Structures are given as C-alpha cells and as structure tokens.
Amino acid sequence: MSRKPLLIIFITVFVDLLGFGIVLPLLPRYAEHFLPAVERVQDSTVSDAGAATEPAATDTAVAHGEFSFTAHRNRRAGLILGCLMASFSAMQFLFAPLWGMLSDRIGRRPVLLVGLAGSTIFYALFALVTQWGNSGPILGLSPLVWLFVTRIGAGISGATIPTAQAYIADCTDESSRGKGMAIIGAAFGIGFTFGPLLGSLFVPNQLNAAPSPAPGYVAAVLSGLAFIFGFTSLPESRKLGVTGHASTHGWLKIGAMPRVLSHRVLGPIILAVFLTTFAFAQFETTLAMLTKRLGVDDRGNFYVFAYIGLVLTLAQGILVRRLIPRLGEYRMALVGVVLMTVGLLLISQTAYRAQTLRQIGDQVASFDIKDAVAVFRSEQANSSRTDQEFLSELAASKGWTLPTLPAGTEYRIDANKPQLIVAERGSNSWSPLWTLVFVLPVVVIGFSATTPALQAMLSLSSGNDEQGEVLGVGQSISSLARIAGPVVGMTLQDRNLAFPYWAAAGLMAIGILMVARLKQVIPARTIPASPSQSTH
Known part of the structure; x- marks a missing residue:
C-alpha cells in the first residue's frame, strides 16, 4: 500500500x-x-387606506x-x-x-x-x-x-x-x-x-x-x-x-429496507442506529441556538463546537478504539446509549433553567420602575437598602407578584437603564454555560461509543454476500435521521428550549431497551467471553 x-x-x-x-x-x-x-x-x-403596513x-x-x-x-x-x-x-x-x-x-x-x-x-x-x-x-x-x-x-x-x-x-x-x-x-x-x-x-x-x-x-x-x-x-x-x-451497491437501498428491517437481528440494530442518529442530530443542530440563549456570542459558540470536536476526536481515536476489544460491540453500544440518555437529560435541565429565566425576564421587563428607581438612587447614599430589599418593597406597594427564581439567580436593577433584570447571584456563581461545558462530553462520548459499535454489530450480523446491501441500508437510515432530526429539533426548540433534549432523551431511553434486547439475538462474538468461559 x-x-x-x-x-x-x-x-x-x-x-x-x-x-x-x-x-x-x-x-x-x-x-x-x-x-x-x-x-x-x-x-x-394592507390598511383601510390601501397602504401596506408592516408589523x-x-x-x-x-x-x-x-x-x-x-x-x-x-x-x-x-x-x-x-x-x-x-x-x-x-x-x-x-x-x-x-x-x-x-x-x-x-x-x-x-x-x-x-x-x-x-x-x-x-x-x-x-x-x-x-x-x-x-x-x-x-x-x-x-x-x-x-x-x-x-x-x-x-x-x-x-x-x-x-x-x-x-x-x-x-x-x-x-x-x-x-x-x-x-x-x-x-x-x-x-x-x-x-x-x-x-x-x-x-x-x-x-x-x-x-x-x-x-x-x-x-x-x-x-x-x-x-x-x-x-x-x-x-x-x-x-x-x-x-x-x-x-x-x-445500488441507489438509496429503498427496495432492501423492508427485508432488512423485518429481520429479527438486523431490524432492531437498524432502528437503534436511526434513534441514536436522530437524537444526536437534534442535539447538534439546536446547540448553537441554545448557547445563544445562554448569552454566548459567535466567538464563544465556535469554542463550544471546537470543544465538542476535540472530545469527539479523543473519544473515537483513543477511548472507544481501546474499549471495544475489551467490552465487545454489544456492551459498548449499551454503555453509549446510556451515556447519551443521561447527557441529554442533563442538557435538558440546563435548557429548562434558561427557558424559565427567559419567561421570567420577559414578564418583569415590562414593569415600570423608572420613577421609583430614580428616588431609590437618590436616597441610596443615606440608606443601607439593597436592590433586593428595594424591589421587594416596590413590588408590595405596586401589588406586583415577582415570579420565584431558580436557585443561584436574583433580581437586579440594570446599571445602564431603569429596568428589572435577572442575573446570577454573586461574582463566582456557577453559570448554565459552565454546566453545559461539563455535560457535553457525556453526550459526545456516548455517541462516539454507540455509532461504531452498532455499525460493527450490523456488519457481524450480516452474511458475507449481503454486507454491501445491509450496510447501505444502515447508511440510508442514518441519512434519513440526519434529515429529520434538525427539522424536529429546531421546531421543538421554538416552543421551548428544553423540548428537543427531552424528546432526544426519550428516544434514547427507547434505544436502551432496543439495544438491551439485542443480547438475546446477536452473534455471541460481539460479546467477549468471561474469564471462566475463555479458559477452555
């Protein structure tokens, strides 16, 4: 070569x-x-006068x-x-x-x-x-x-x-x-x-x-x-x-799909491939908008994606390659889908927190506090009241009900204009972005483990004369998942920041069940023998 x-x-x-x-x-x-x-x-x-009116x-x-x-x-x-x-x-x-x-x-x-x-x-x-x-x-x-x-x-x-x-x-x-x-x-x-x-x-x-x-x-x-x-x-x-x-080996594999999907071994593997790819496609296509909602600019967003690429490279090149021979394809796939499920659930919690803050912020931003803030600032030199105490008194006098905030956040008065805002409490608080940074590797490593394991199981469960056809169907199914995932994910995210990750985690929970039942039907060579079994 x-x-x-x-x-x-x-x-x-x-x-x-x-x-x-x-x-x-x-x-x-x-x-x-x-x-x-x-x-x-x-x-x-169009207005009554016939002129076009833009909202x-x-x-x-x-x-x-x-x-x-x-x-x-x-x-x-x-x-x-x-x-x-x-x-x-x-x-x-x-x-x-x-x-x-x-x-x-x-x-x-x-x-x-x-x-x-x-x-x-x-x-x-x-x-x-x-x-x-x-x-x-x-x-x-x-x-x-x-x-x-x-x-x-x-x-x-x-x-x-x-x-x-x-x-x-x-x-x-x-x-x-x-x-x-x-x-x-x-x-x-x-x-x-x-x-x-x-x-x-x-x-x-x-x-x-x-x-x-x-x-x-x-x-x-x-x-x-x-x-x-x-x-x-x-x-x-x-x-x-x-x-x-x-x-x-033919175009799109449409004709071969029913036969492969109905196979008692190949069908569950193919469906697991679809669910895994669909869930990950939802995650990766909605991530840029999630980071934007968390206050990350374009440059910071690039860093997040570079971080994902680095984790993906290390996981595929070092971790997964060394673990598959030891664990076998079945156990590697099972570990991968569990990690993806856990990671997506953790991301959904981060997104849900951001969504809650978004809704609260939209609500309180309309409160008219301009005159009251001017008085408060003029009296602040001779008063020990904090922003929180002032806002509590103001809300009580106006009859406002301030929504309960998630842990680690508080109401403040914007330093640049008299507007009520939501901010992290303290200077060293743990922001949602840092939570996301620590959670992302769980999903990425899980996907890195699942994909090659399922592809190997698909190949090992196919006959030598049908490798091209079966792997071609697997590739077509993955492509369909990558098409459907962004459409569903972005549509769900428009309703609620957490929806695509909840949905993806739910799909991966089904994936866990599908991969778990493969133990009964896949060839034994995809599961390493225990030490006691390998001595004879």
Missing part, C-alpha cells in the same frame, strides 16, 4: 472539512438574523444579566431553520450514491475535484449573502432563500465522502482497509476541531453583532486550496479496464 495517495486524500478532505467546521456553528444564528425581514414581508397587511419586528432582544434571549419570533421560525439545517443532509442522501456511481464510471479524481470546486463556490456565495443580506433582498430574493441555495449547493458538492472512501478502498488491500478508512474519521474529527477554532478568529465577540461574512470567505479559500492541491497532486486511483471497489 502506497502511503502518498492516502496522505494526499487526507489533506484534501481535511482542508475541505475545515471549511465545513467553520460554517456549521454559524448557520442557524445567521439564518435567524435574516428571519425577521422575511416575516415582515410575508406578514405585511413591528418579530425579533427583539431582551437582556437579563448575562442571559440574552430572543423574546418573540414567528411560530414558523423553528420549522424554517430546521429545514435549512436539514437541506444539507437531504442533498447528501440523494447525491452521495449518484457521485459514487459516477466515480465508478469516470474515476474518483474528477468527482472529488468537482465536489471541491462546488464547495468553494457555495461557501463564497454564503459569504456574499451574509455581506449583502443586511441591505435587503438580493436579486429579488430574500437572504434566507439564498442561504437555502448555499446549503443545497454545499450539500450536493459535499456528498463526495463515499467517493473518498472508495478512493481509499482502491489504494488499500484487505488487511489495511480498516486503517485506511480511519483516515476519513480522523479528517472529520480534526476538521471539526480546528475549523471552529479558525472561524473564531473572524467573528466579533459581541452577542448581538451583525453576521460577519469573513468565516464564509475563509471556508471558500480553504476549499479552493484543497481543490488546487487535489488538482496538482491527487492521482487517479482507478485503473482503466480494471474493476475497482464499487462505492455504492
């Missing part, structure tokens, strides 16, 4: 994935920024100490954002098999280069839309429509990962195939770690700052460099007249 082609394909895929890691954390935030203009156009009404902006920021929330959005916003996030995966679902079949005919190299060129174009278009969108419609279309165009184009262009896997299959023998395929996983992990870190250099550290086009341009430059490098250095892996490793 020559290492040079593998090194070249690694560099090519890695540089392209850096761009993907830059754009993904920003996409829902940028799209939300352009939502109000769309809603104002769509919801315009007030549907997106207003309400600051509550370190919390900053979007208080009012159109009820369709979550569905729109979910469809935007899902459009990329939908195009990959449709075009990955087509690119693979085309590469079987014309070679891997031209398909990979077309994909890189397309990524360059659509990342650049993403930057242009971000830059021009603040001025209104672009060529008669709203910026949000153009964002859909950029994601659909990027999804079509980025659907060449299976072709890259076929390239590796062409360059490796059976004994080194596994190590070769690990290159793609390594490129993903490192790209998702360093892409957000690189992107953080090009966004402001202000929560309500306008979207910056710089990350899109950086992503376009990176994909362009990957194209140039591939064009000048990447050799063709398929030899003319030689039958290579087919990158697909």
Whole structure:
C-alpha cells in the first residue's frame, strides 16, 4: 500500500472539512438574523387606506444579566431553520450514491475535484449573502432563500465522502482497509476541531453583532486550496479496464429496507442506529441556538463546537478504539446509549433553567420602575437598602407578584437603564454555560461509543454476500435521521428550549431497551467471553 495517495486524500478532505467546521456553528444564528425581514414581508397587511403596513419586528432582544434571549419570533421560525439545517443532509442522501456511481464510471479524481470546486463556490456565495443580506433582498430574493441555495449547493458538492472512501478502498488491500478508512474519521474529527477554532478568529465577540461574512470567505479559500492541491497532486486511483471497489451497491437501498428491517437481528440494530442518529442530530443542530440563549456570542459558540470536536476526536481515536476489544460491540453500544440518555437529560435541565429565566425576564421587563428607581438612587447614599430589599418593597406597594427564581439567580436593577433584570447571584456563581461545558462530553462520548459499535454489530450480523446491501441500508437510515432530526429539533426548540433534549432523551431511553434486547439475538462474538468461559 502506497502511503502518498492516502496522505494526499487526507489533506484534501481535511482542508475541505475545515471549511465545513467553520460554517456549521454559524448557520442557524445567521439564518435567524435574516428571519425577521422575511416575516415582515410575508406578514405585511394592507390598511383601510390601501397602504401596506408592516408589523413591528418579530425579533427583539431582551437582556437579563448575562442571559440574552430572543423574546418573540414567528411560530414558523423553528420549522424554517430546521429545514435549512436539514437541506444539507437531504442533498447528501440523494447525491452521495449518484457521485459514487459516477466515480465508478469516470474515476474518483474528477468527482472529488468537482465536489471541491462546488464547495468553494457555495461557501463564497454564503459569504456574499451574509455581506449583502443586511441591505435587503438580493436579486429579488430574500437572504434566507439564498442561504437555502448555499446549503443545497454545499450539500450536493459535499456528498463526495463515499467517493473518498472508495478512493481509499482502491489504494488499500484487505488487511489495511480498516486503517485506511480511519483516515476519513480522523479528517472529520480534526476538521471539526480546528475549523471552529479558525472561524473564531473572524467573528466579533459581541452577542448581538451583525453576521460577519469573513468565516464564509475563509471556508471558500480553504476549499479552493484543497481543490488546487487535489488538482496538482491527487492521482487517479482507478485503473482503466480494471474493476475497482464499487462505492455504492445500488441507489438509496429503498427496495432492501423492508427485508432488512423485518429481520429479527438486523431490524432492531437498524432502528437503534436511526434513534441514536436522530437524537444526536437534534442535539447538534439546536446547540448553537441554545448557547445563544445562554448569552454566548459567535466567538464563544465556535469554542463550544471546537470543544465538542476535540472530545469527539479523543473519544473515537483513543477511548472507544481501546474499549471495544475489551467490552465487545454489544456492551459498548449499551454503555453509549446510556451515556447519551443521561447527557441529554442533563442538557435538558440546563435548557429548562434558561427557558424559565427567559419567561421570567420577559414578564418583569415590562414593569415600570423608572420613577421609583430614580428616588431609590437618590436616597441610596443615606440608606443601607439593597436592590433586593428595594424591589421587594416596590413590588408590595405596586401589588406586583415577582415570579420565584431558580436557585443561584436574583433580581437586579440594570446599571445602564431603569429596568428589572435577572442575573446570577454573586461574582463566582456557577453559570448554565459552565454546566453545559461539563455535560457535553457525556453526550459526545456516548455517541462516539454507540455509532461504531452498532455499525460493527450490523456488519457481524450480516452474511458475507449481503454486507454491501445491509450496510447501505444502515447508511440510508442514518441519512434519513440526519434529515429529520434538525427539522424536529429546531421546531421543538421554538416552543421551548428544553423540548428537543427531552424528546432526544426519550428516544434514547427507547434505544436502551432496543439495544438491551439485542443480547438475546446477536452473534455471541460481539460479546467477549468471561474469564471462566475463555479458559477452555
């Protein structure tokens, strides 16, 4: 096996994935920024005099100490954002098999280069839309429509990962195939770690700052460099007249799905794959909006995603790889789904707390305390009353009922304007963001353990003559989950910050039951023998 082609394909895929890691954390935030203009156009009404009347902006920021929330959005916003996030995966679902079949005919190299060129174009278009969108419609279309165009184009262009896997299959023998395929996983992990870190250099550290086009341009430059490098250095892996490793085994596997799903062993594994991927897709696509509700700016959001990428890389490259031979695929999958369930429940509690603070903040922000605060400030020099004592007296005199706050928070008077806000108590209080930082690895490690274990169980439970068909069905099911997850997750999050994580945890609880019952039907080789059993 020559290492040079593998090194070249690694560099090519890695540089392209850096761009993907830059754009993904920003996409829902940028799209939300352009939502109000769309809603104002769509919801315009006509007055009796015949003049078009626009309603007030549907997106207003309400600051509550370190919390900053979007208080009012159109009820369709979550569905729109979910469809935007899902459009990329939908195009990959449709075009990955087509690119693979085309590469079987014309070679891997031209398909990979077309994909890189397309990524360059659509990342650049993403930057242009971000830059021009603040001025209104672009060529008669709203910026949000153009964002859909950029994601659909990027999804079509980025659907060449299976072709890259076929390239590796062409360059490796059976004994080194596994190590070769690990290159793609390594490129993903490192790209998702360093892409957000690189992107953080090009966004402001202000929560309500306008979207910056710089990350899109950086992503376009990176994909362009990957194209140039591939064009000048990447050799063709398929030899003319030689039958290579087919990158697909039919298109979409629709016909094989009923047979595989009805199989007593393969069916539960496939459904467990769907539930796991669906739950994780809800988590990863809603995370950027959750961090925004927790007061994290775009730069801090990049750091959160880089942190996830680092945990994912370490978990897949070190922890899971060493534990699977010891625990076996079944126990590894069971541990993974339990960790995911626990982690999602913990995240839901963090989101629920933020949602509660959001609702309380919206309620008390309307209290008129301007005149009373002016008197309180003038008397404060000769009084020992705290903000809390003053607010309690004011509420009693006005007949207001101040909602009960979660532990660790308190009411305060905004230092910049006479408005009641909610803030963390004390200077060293434990913020929801730090709670999230400690909880995220539980979900990520759980997913890192579950995915390879279930894929291995799927392969080990299939006959040698049906590996391609069964694994193809598994890939199609995963793709469908990645399409449905963002739509459901973003729609639920629009109702309540905690809903997508409660729903995902509920799905993973079902996943625990499904994986647990696999012990009775899967081949014994996926469960290591106990010491007493292995002595004879």
